[in-house]
Amino acid sequence: MVKIKVVNTGSQLLPAYATSQSAGMDLRANLDAPVTLHPLERRLIPTGLHIALPKGFEAQVRPRSGLALKHGITVLNSPGTIDADYRGELMVLLVNLSDTDFVVNNGERIAQMVVARHEVVEWEPVGELDETERGEGGYGHTGVK
Secondary structure (H helix, E strand, O other), rough: OOHHHEOOOOOOHHHHHHHOOOOOEEEEEEOOOOOOEOOOOEEEEEEEEEEOOOOOOOEEOOOOHHHHHHHOEEOOOOOOOOOOOOOOOOOEEEOOOOOOEEEEEOOOEEEEEEEEOOOOOOOOOOOOOOOOOOOOOOOOOOOOO
């Protein structure tokens, strides 16, 4: 269990896990008035949350599958990364990929947030890399079957 300091300047409850094995917590819109997302429009939606992640952690903001499937609403920079040293309000960059307007209401679950550990890398320049079975095979290299 990781303790994370949070300041909630909004009117919504703090994010919580829906089940005991959920990886993500729902983020809710904190709005004074509904926001209409027109087709292909993108908007930053406030949550009212400010967090202080411990060093070595990040928070990933991801789409909600139900909004994506039913309404074509997704997080544009998915997953969005919140760094441990960021102290501003958590905002969710939503985009409407459907052909109809979508209204975001105050308190609506708009994204999910996963908190995860991450590593800091140190580059080790070398002349060549070790050989693998895949090698340099890139996009589509394994075929369609």
